[in-house]
Amino acid sequence: MSEASNLLRLQEIDLELMKSKKTAAALPQRARVEAARAASKKVAGELTKIVGQRKDIEIEINDLAESKEFFSQKMTEIQTGTYNQDFRNAQEMEYNLSLLAKKIEKCDFDTDKLLPQLETVERAEANARALTDKLEREEAAQLDSFKQAMAQITDKVKALATERERIVAALPAKMVADYEAARARFGGLAVETLVGNRPSACRVTLQPSSFTDIRRSGAEVTTCPYCKRILVVSTEGEE
Structure with missing residues (x-):
């Protein structure tokens, strides 16, 4: 799996773990x-x-x-x-x-x-x-x-914890640290994807210059210029 895919899956796991904790408390x-x-x-x-x-x-x-x-x-x-x-x-x-x-x-x-x-x-x-x-x-x-x-x-x-350990071990330590910091700041929603020219979490349309810079860089993972979440670049939704 790519770093982007691992980050998204890591967030899915953490959100599932949060949900499981709430479910257990609300039984x-x-x-x-x-x-x-x-x-x-x-x-x-x-x-x-x-x-x-x-x-x-x-x-x-x-x-x-x-x-x-x-x-x-x-x-x-x-x-x-x-x-x-x-x-x-x-x-x-x-x-x-x-x-x-x-x-x-x-x-x-x-x-x-x-x-x-x-x-x-x-x-x-x-x-x-x-x-x-x-x-x-x-x-x-x-x-x-x-x-x-x-x-x-x-x-x-x-099962989720085991998978999480495997994913964390596959990611660079700096990326994991950035993810954990963003997760703490944003209540678990640390990663968003770029669909077209709009990040999926903050949903603030990127300026043409910012959008162009991101595309030209070829980076799979970057930082949202607005909300500062980790931004996974996606081609979904592009014309």
Whole structure:
């Protein structure tokens, strides 16, 4: 390949590399993975609260059950005469039995209030765990898709980088330095072609004298007198 062709191909490669970098940064899977992780973190926080609420309710229900069992045992002891306290009369015993019965009734009442709360919290916990599983699957799927897309981009970038190294090695060091300087200055578009008497990038029509000088020089590669990009001379478009 000629120096002109190598320069144009070098620019094509660099523009493709820039495009690949932007494509990688804009992959939708990346945002979806981050969104799934953020949602999972939020759900995990909510799940921790819900589990705490469930445990608190369960502790209350267990405490009430133990209290009810205790009061029930005392009633049995009184009724069977094994209670370690002598009552002065039947009225006093009935009073104590009535008091214990009310305490048992209160335990049942409080338990009945807590059971619907426990059911609600258990449903919320089940829903949160199901959502956590769904988000984990979504994150895994998007991460796998992201890795596949990145692998394709990476393979392309490696191939382009290899070709770039070969082209750079074939060009004079001064030309490569000029190209890199122009590429940095013009945001990647360092090389333009002369089509007719108009450079393809700046599109400022050359003065007849400038056009004549370029043609007479016979140079394949020169510098645009206007924008100072590297100018590849082309016969395309000439009459």
